[in-house]
Amino acid sequence: MPLRRKKHSHRQDKKRPIEHNGLYPYLARFLEWGAVLEGVSKDTTKRRDSALRRFIEWCDQRGIHDPQEVTLPILERYQRHLYYYRKSDGEPLSTGSQHVMLTPIKAFFKWLTREKYIPSNPASEMQLPGKPKRLPKVILHQTEVEILLNQPDLGTPQGVRDRALLEVLYATGMRRMELCHLGLYDLDQRRCAMLIRAGKGNKDRMVPLGDRALAWVNKYLEEVHPLLITALHRDRLFLTDYGEPFTRAVLSGHVKKLMIQAGIDKHGSCHLLRHACATHMLENGADIRYIQALLGHEELNSTQIYTRVSIEKLKEIHAATHPAKLKTHTNEQGEETLALLATLEWEAEQEREGLES
Numbered sequence: 001m002p003l004r005r006k007k008h009s010h011r012q013d014k015k016r017p018i019e020h021n022g023l024y025p026y027l028a029r030f031l032e033w034g035a036v037l038e039g040v041s042k043d044t045t046k047r048r049d050s051a052l053r054r055f056i057e058w059c060d061q062r063g064i065h066d067p068q069e070v071t072l073p074i075l076e077r078y079q080r081h082l083y084y085y086r087k088s089d090g091e092p093l094s095t096g097s098q099h100v101m102l103t104p105i106k107a108f109f110k111w112l113t114r115e116k117y118i119p120s121n122p123a124s125e126m127q128l129p130g131k132p133k134r135l136p137k138v139i140l141h142q143t144e145v146e147i148l149l150n151q152p153d154l155g156t157p158q159g160v161r162d163r164a165l166l167e168v169l170y171a172t173g174m175r176r177m178e179l180c181h182l183g184l185y186d187l188d189q190r191r192c193a194m195l196i197r198a199g200k201g202n203k204d205r206m207v208p209l210g211d212r213a214l215a216w217v218n219k220y221l222e223e224v225h226p227l228l229i230t231a232l233h234r235d236r237l238f239l240t241d242y243g244e245p246f247t248r249a250v251l252s253g254h255v256k257k258l259m260i261q262a263g264i265d266k267h268g269s270c271h272l273l274r275h276a277c278a279t280h281m282l283e284n285g286a287d288i289r290y291i292q293a294l295l296g297h298e299e300l301n302s303t304q305i306y307t308r309v310s311i312e313k314l315k316e317i318h319a320a321t322h323p324a325k326l327k328t329h330t331n332e333q334g335e336e337t338l339a340l341l342a343t344l345e346w347e348a349e350q351e352r353e354g355l356e357s
Contacts, residue, residue, distance in 0.1 A: 022065040023056045030111050043177060048104040055105055067112050072122045075105065079126070095129045102128050138266045140276040142323050145170055151262040157224040158241060162258060164213075164220035165238050168194070169255075169270060171213035171324060173277035173295050175347070176270035180246045182237040187217065193311055196296065205296050208315040212324045271347065277322070286321040290314055 031049055034040045040048075058078055064070060082098045093101075109123035140148070149166050152159035169179060178196045186195040192214050193206050209217070217237075230243040238246055246254070255269040266272065278291050293314055 021056055021060045023059060023067060023070075026067060026112060026117065027052050027056065027108075030108055033111060034107075047100065048107070051101045051104040052108055054101065067109075067118045070109070070122050072125060075123055075126050078105075098129050102126070138268055138272065138275075139279055140264070140266065140272050142276075142280055144264055144266075145273070145276050145280075145323070148259060148262045148264060151258050157227055160216075160220050160224050161228075161238065162254070164216040165251075166255070166258070166273070167213040167216045167324075168209070169273040170277055171210045171318075171322065172196075172207045173274045174207065175274065175296075176248050176251050178296075179238065179270075180248055180251055183235050184221075184237055185235070186237065189214075189218075191311060191315070193315065203296070205293070206311040206314075207294055208311065208318040210318060210322055210324050274347075280323050281318070281321040284321040284323070286317050290317040294318070 027049070030052075031045055034048065035042075035045050055078060058081060059065070059070070059074075064074065079098070079102065082093055082101060085093055087093065106123045106126060106128070109118070109121050112118045113121040149163065149170065152162035152166070154160055154163060165179065168174070168182075169176075172194060174194075174196055181197065182194065183197070186197060188195060188206070191206075192211065193208050196205050196207060225237075225239070228239040228241075228243050230239075233239060233243060233245055236245045240246055240250060252269045255273075259266070259269060259272075274295070278295060281291055281294075282288070290313070
């Protein structure tokens with residue numbers, strides 16, 4: 001299969017205007033501390049970097065150049081700035097996006113205080129906007145999922161790959177960034193499971209694949225993966241036509257294209273399959289704890305802490321309730337189910353904004 005030649009842009013990025021600001025040197029130290037000592041993931045580090053650069057640029061425009069010059073009223077001014085900010089399409093930042101942009105600032109000033117760069121923490125009393133608790137507005141029905149799964153042209157190598165990755169997204173409910181990071185050795189053939197390394201919160205978890213998804217992954221590995229691998233990325237599971245790992249944006253765009261080709265006119269892409277996996281298993285009687293373990297949620301709310309679930313038990317529940325291998329159950333779970341679905345909608349909002357960690 002001939003590989004497409006990727007176009008490279010020769011445009012040079014403009015130098016960031018904040019590097020002369022006195023706050024800037026502390027940013028690099030904070031990010032290093034978080035990565036080395038706090039153990040935060042690369043995605044969280046990138047999110048912190050982006051949010052804090054934006055804040056420092058705002059400070060620089062107002063003549064604020066030192067951490068000790070930042071006070072609670074200044075932080076509250078920045079909060080109002082985010083609240084009234086309008087994107088290029090004229091839409092305001094969502095409450096969730098504001099929350100994501102402000103959380104790193106609280107962590108940054110907590111660290112500055114801990115390291116004694118400043119005498120007190122101006123962000124300690126800064127109130128963050130609450131996470132929205134909206135239920136998902138868009139959900140793929142089981143028939144729509146099956147239409148989407150059958151959309152790829154199986155007469156082509158790309159079609160086999162696309163079917164395999166769609167099956168994995170639906171079977172496991174994993175996040176798009178987690179699929180992008182999957183390696184060849186994360187597949188456990190014996191246990192029919194997949195190891196998700198350093199998922200959200202930098203935590204590993206094992207998730208069941210199910211027989212159907214495993215069969216498609218094996219077909220992809222046998223027939224297509226050898227055609228795509230390059231020396232640089234031979235250990236990555238899913239590769240683009242260029243032989244490179246999928247990025248989050250590329251994966252979302254690719255899944256969206258398949259949805260359009262399948263005649264599914266709904267907002268979203270990868271996260272719709274995560275929603276569908278959870279919703280369809282809940283509808284077929286899966287206990288909320290097992291859905292939580294499958295999705296990698298630490299907790300459903302601040303008062304519900306669940307014990308770890310073994311992969312064997314999770315496989316049993318998955319086989320009994322996932323539509324790919326269905327048995328009949330009823331579902332009578334009220335507030336906990338609503339909390340889970342609200343959390344999924346929160347994640348989808350972050351994915352749409354490109355702010356998921």
